[in-house]
Every structure is written in C-alpha cells, then in structure tokens.
Amino acid sequence: MQRAFVDREDVNKALDTLKNGGLILYPTDTIWGIGCDATNKEAVEKVFALKGRDKSKSLIVLLHNDNQLASYVQDIPEVAYELIEYTEKPLTIVYSKAKNLAENALAEDGSIGIRIVRHPFCEQLLQRFRKPIISTSANISGASSPTCFDDISEEILSGVDYVVTYGQREKGDGKSSTVMKIDPSGKFEFLRK
Numbered sequence: 001m002q003r004a005f006v007d008r009e010d011v012n013k014a015l016d017t018l019k020n021g022g023l024i025l026y027p028t029d030t031i032w033g034i035g036c037d038a039t040n041k042e043a044v045e046k047v048f049a050l051k052g053r054d055k056s057k058s059l060i061v062l063l064h065n066d067n068q069l070a071s072y073v074q075d076i077p078e079v080a081y082e083l084i085e086y087t088e089k090p091l092t093i094v095y096s097k098a099k100n101l102a103e104n105a106l107a108e109d110g111s112i113g114i115r116i117v118r119h120p121f122c123e124q125l126l127q128r129f130r131k132p133i134i135s136t137s138a139n140i141s142g143a144s145s146p147t148c149f150d151d152i153s154e155e156i157l158s159g160v161d162y163v164v165t166y167g168q169r170e171k172g173d174g175k176s177s178t179v180m181k182i183d184p185s186g187k188f189e190f191l192r193k
Contacts, residue, residue, distance in 0.1 A: 006120050010165050014125055018133065022161030023047060025152065027170070028062065028135055029090045029119040030177050032146050034160060035062075038132040041102040047134055048104070050159040053141040058107035060092055060177075062117045062135045064126035072100050072114065072132060077186035084116050090177035091115065094191065096184060105134060115177055121166040137176070145176065 014024045021043045024035045034050065036043035038061045048055055063069065066084050069076050074097035083091060098112035106112050115135070117123065126133060137145040138152050146152045149168040157163060179192040 006124055006166055011121070011124050011128065013162050014164055015128055017162040018043075018125075018129055018131075020161075021046075023050065023159070024162045024164060025138055025156065025160040026121065026125070026164040027119065027149070027167030028122055029115075029117050030175060032138040032149060032152055032167075033135040034138050034156065035133045035135055037129075038101050038105055038134045041104055044102040044105045044134060047136060050156065051136065051139070051141045053136070055104065056108060058112060059105045060113040060115060060135050061101065061105065061132040062115055062122060062126060063132050064117060064123050066116050068132070069095075069114065072098055072112070074099055075184035077182055077184060079186045079188070080182055083180070083182075083188075087178075090118070092177040092179045094179065094181040101132065111181070113179060121164065147171075 014026060017024050018037050021037065021040050023046055026033055026035055034047055036047055066081055073095040080093055083093065092113045092115040094111050094113045096111045098106050098110060101112060138156050139145050140153065140155060148171050180188050180190055182188040
C-alpha cells in the first residue's frame, strides 16, 4: 500500500503538543491512538480521564528503536530482541520492571507493554521527540476501537489537543497488536494473538 507523504508541519505540531504535556490523536502501525509523553505523569492522567479508563489498567508505550529499551526496562531478555527483529506483525512485549516512565502508565506489578513501531508518521515523531509515547486506542473505555479515523467519536476528537492529519484518509485493518509477556529469564506467554 502506498503511504501518504509525512508533512513536517504535522509532525512539528504533534511534537509541540507532546512537549507541552498535551494529548495527540494519531495513526499508528495498528489503530488510531491517543498519545502523550510517557514520562509525564500529568499528561498520562489526562489520557485516563479522557478515556474514562480504569487506572489499574496499564498503558502501552511506543519506541522507534529497540536500542532505547534499556532506558525504560531493567532486565531485557535476549529473546526480546530476536522477537522484535523477526516479527512481521505489530508486537507489543510486556516487560517486568519498567523504569524512567510515569508510574501511572505502569501495571500494578511495575510492568509495561512496549512496541517498537514501524509506521512513517510515528517513526518521525518518536525520533524527534526522543522519548516514549503512550499509545492507547482512540475510544472511550468499553466502546469498540476505531478501525479508521472516521470511526473516532466526537468526544475523543474534541478531548485531545492536536489531531494529526497524516493517515486520516487511509482505511486500516483495525487490528490491535499481538501482545506477549516476557519475564527476565526469557520465558514468554501470549496475552493477545
């Protein structure tokens, strides 16, 4: 599928919003997401408030490169790098013992789901932001996840600080990522296929 051109101004506006603790609505390698600076506790709080999401549920974080993992995870089993390298579908890996992230983004056991994103807009935004970004489906908690931009509710659209223009005309497949939990020994289990 031919991807649209990534407009630098679109990236700049999203970047400014993230730097100022705001929320963005943006396309990812799976579905449209609500995002913010994953190291900013107040920004993460806004995500929970907008979605009406139970605060005991952790969030997913996006990075653009697996070299960044060591900055946010204490123990990374070698198998994680192999899974990231060879996976063909978007893969979120839940790691135990996250660090340097907003504590309200983590699960109660201190774990965090991280996906190395392969998406033109996300890659440019993450490279320039140089920090992880929260990614949670662009819907009110309990409602179905939007499969494309047109499915996003007015409540979400008006609740964010910036709506990315990239990808609004594309029809995604609406599939969430595969989710695996990996413990420091390298043992893993699928949480969502």
